[in-house]
Amino acid sequence: MKISIASGKGGTGKTTLATNLAYLLSQKSSVILADLDVEEPNSGFFIKGKEIQEKKVFKMIPEWDKEKCILCGNCQRVCKFNAVIKLWEEVLVFNQLCHSCYACSELCPQNALPMKSYEVGKITEFEQNNLHFVEGKLNVGEEQAVPLIKETIDFTNHNYSSDILRIFDAPPGTSCPVIEATKDADYIILITEPTPFGLHDMKLAVEVMRELKKDFGVVINRYGIGNDDAIKYCEDEKIPLLGKIPNMKKAAEAYAKGELLSEVLPEIRNAFESIIENLRTWDVLL
Amino acid sequence: MKEIVVISGKGGTGKTSITAAFAMLAGTRAVIADCDVDAADMHLLLQPDFAHSEDFYSGFKAEINQELCTKCGKCKQVCRFDAVHEIDNLYSIINLDCEGCGYCAEICPVKAIQMVEQNVGKWYISKIKNNAQMVHARLGIGADNSGKLVAKVKKEAKNIAQEASKDFILVDGSPGIGCPVVSSLSGADYVIIVTEPTLPGFHDMQRVFELIQNFHLSAGCIINKYDVNEAISEKIKSFCKKNSIDIISYFPYDETFTQAMTQGKTIVEFDDGNLKKILVDSWKKIKLLTD
Numbered sequence: 255m256k257i258s259i260a261s262g263k264g265g266t267g268k269t270t271l272a273t274n275l276a277y278l279l280s281q282k283s284s285v286i287l288a289d290l291d292v293e294e295p296n297s298g299f300f301i302k303g304k305e306i307q308e309k310k311v312f313k314m315i316p317e318w319d320k321e322k323c324i325l326c327g328n329c330q331r332v333c334k335f336n337a338v339i340k341l342w343e344e345v346l347v348f349n350q351l352c353h354s355c356y357a358c359s360e361l362c363p364q365n366a367l368p369m370k371s372y373e374v375g376k377i378t379e380f381e382q383n384n385l386h387f388v389e390g391k392l393n394v395g396e397e398q399a400v401p402l403i404k405e406t407i408d409f410t411n412h413n414y415s416s417d418i419l420r421i422f423d424a425p426p427g428t429s430c431p432v433i434e435a436t437k438d439a440d441y442i443i444l445i446t447e448p449t450p451f452g453l454h455d456m457k458l459a460v461e462v463m464r465e466l467k468k469d470f471g472v473v474i475n476r477y478g479i480g481n482d483d484a485i486k487y488c489e490d491e492k493i494p495l496l497g498k499i500p501n502m503k504k505a506a507e508a509y510a511k512g513e514l515l516s517e518v519l520p521e522i523r524n525a526f527e528s529i530i531e532n533l534r535t536w537d538v539l540l
Numbered sequence: 541m542k543e544i545v546v547i548s549g550k551g552g553t554g555k556t557s558i559t560a561a562f563a564m565l566a567g568t569r570a571v572i573a574d575c576d577v578d579a580a581d582m583h584l585l586l587q588p589d590f591a592h593s594e595d596f597y598s599g600f601k602a603e604i605n606q607e608l609c610t611k612c613g614k615c616k617q618v619c620r621f622d623a624v625h626e627i628d629n630l631y632s633i634i635n636l637d638c639e640g641c642g643y644c645a646e647i648c649p650v651k652a653i654q655m656v657e658q659n660v661g662k663w664y665i666s667k668i669k670n671n672a673q674m675v676h677a678r679l680g681i682g683a684d685n686s687g688k689l690v691a692k693v694k695k696e697a698k699n700i701a702q703e704a705s706k707d708f709i710l711v712d713g714s715p716g717i718g719c720p721v722v723s724s725l726s727g728a729d730y731v732i733i734v735t736e737p738t739l740p741g742f743h744d745m746q747r748v749f750e751l752i753q754n755f756h757l758s759a760g761c762i763i764n765k766y767d768v769n770e771a772i773s774e775k776i777k778s779f780c781k782k783n784s785i786d787i788i789s790y791f792p793y794d795e796t797f798t799q800a801m802t803q804g805k806t807i808v809e810f811d812d813g814n815l816k817k818i819l820v821d822s823w824k825k826i827k828l829l830t831d
């Protein structure tokens with residue numbers, strides 16, 4: 255089973271939900287938590303574990319061989335991403351823009367653009383008892399999160415048997431990184447705040463999940479602020495409401511310090527326990 | 541004319557609420573650009589009229605014309621994204637997986653593959669409730685060109701600001717450090733980082749600051765909810781001092797932010813007390829800093 259935790263809006267509690275669910279579920283059996291919010295991975299502040307390994311992640315980009323090039327300009331013509339440009343007597347490659355499609359390289363009549371690897375980020379694996387934590391982290395300056403998200407998911411597939419429960423902390427938003435982090439999941443939990451921003455962005459996330467034909471449910475964080483519009487929306491749209499996490503300044507304070515809320519705040523732990531119960535009721539968890 | 545970009549690294553720090561309040565304070569001297577196109581929320585506070593709208597096309601997807609296809613399989617061989625599927629000797633493209641690189645179309649011996657430009661969203665020019673102009677956008681579901689749409693929104697805002705010789709372009713930037721943020725930052729005169737004193741907030745701020753340095757931009761910092769952890773607030777302050785980031789202001793943890801939002805108002809329209817005062821002072825300071 256793969257569960258992705260997503261939200262339209264950032265900062266609504268994705269990481270909090272992912273880390274607490276993974277932690278509580280790992281009390282009984284093995285769980286893999288993968289932080290796929292590779293631009294700003296934060297799960298590691300809450301899950302402390304022993305580092306098992308670190309792996310650099312590369313993407314392939316073309317490298318210009320001046321000696322072989324005849325300056326025909328074919329590379330620039332085929333690249334749909336403006337990542338390779340022929341300027342006067344020179345061919346320039348813009349590493350960040352390259353999508354590693356190999357077209358320019360394989361279609362160069364002179365073999366003057368061989369592909370070489372280029373580091374874009376890293377994956378680190380940690381272990382804390384039954385909890386296996388895998389973090390993808392994009393290097394600052396790199397613009398494309400998607401290849402690293404893909405690599406991080408592949409890493410969990412290669413290193414763990416497929417019958418272990420996986421929880422993915424997805425990036426925020428509704429664009430390509432979210433799709434990558436949710437498209438293989440069996441179930442999606444959308445987390446939101448009961449505020450106009452939260453509701454607006456949740457509606458967008460719901461559209462995405464419907465488009466992807468995914469099963470999903472909603473968790474409301476900071477319940478008690480704002481209004482009840484988000485709950486009403488879920489009822490009207492017949493979206494399962496999996497739980498409500500109460501709004502407490504204490505929770506914000508514990509989060510600030512990197513404390514796992516279910517370890518330090520019993521009220522909040524209860525909220526997570528009841529989310530797990532609901533996931534069982536909906537047959538998401540055994 | 542100065543372009544001021546507000547970013548945060550991490551989501552949920554109050555960036556949009558604060559930017560919308562600045563928009564009200566700047567009045568018609570500013571053009572507003574909502575570049576958080578992935579989860580655009582500023583319109584909920586500023587009530588734009590969506591007067592002018594245009595479709596936005598960017599990027600491609602491959603399409604196979606089955607009548608021309610001779611089933612040679614070359615497209616499937618070259619596609620690095622596993623987007624070409626073959627079932628019962630019928631070749632087709634999985635839209636969601638297609639990167640739009642055009643390699644298959646380039647090598648198809650019978651030119652059976654066409655690259656179709658994608659409608660990935662809409663952008664708008666609006667008048668907001670204080671009569672200022674705002675450029676904003678909505679990215680289509682799962683679109684992968686948010687950086688390009690951000691660039692478009694900024695370009696339109698700049699055109700408007702130049703033509704009407706406005707003083708400011710005020711940009712609500714995107715979260716993270718990826719392509720939309722890079723687009724948000726390019727061409728900025730001043731960057732404001734809205735952060736919060738949490739370990740993730742501070743960490744994300746440092747990452748985004750690294751990016752700002754790559755662009756050699758000058759930056760200021762607003763610490764929201766500073767009293768949630770004063771020790772981390774102090775660390776943020778020393779980080780700012782060390783890196784010559786202007787410290788603009790601090791906001792206390794205050795649910796007035798949410799109450800104002802629930803009524804569709806910016807904080808300066810809703811609150812007459814402390815928060816409004818901090819915002820007015822912050823905006824004054826920003827004007828001085830960018831002068």
Ligand code: SF4
Binds near residue numbers: 318323330345362366
């Ligand atoms: S396609 Fe090859 S030979 Fe032609 S300009 Fe590009 S690198 Fe040079």
Ligand code: SF4
Binds near residue numbers: 316332334353357
């Ligand atoms: S590999 Fe593809 S994306 Fe990269 S430069 Fe070559 S043609 Fe462009």
Ligand code: SF4
Binds near residue numbers: 614647
């Ligand atoms: S390369 Fe062209 S002809 Fe060959 S299978 Fe693909 S679409 Fe058909």
Ligand code: SF4
Binds near residue numbers: 602619623
């Ligand atoms: S355009 Fe590129 S990604 Fe899309 S199917 Fe063709 S080769 Fe694959």
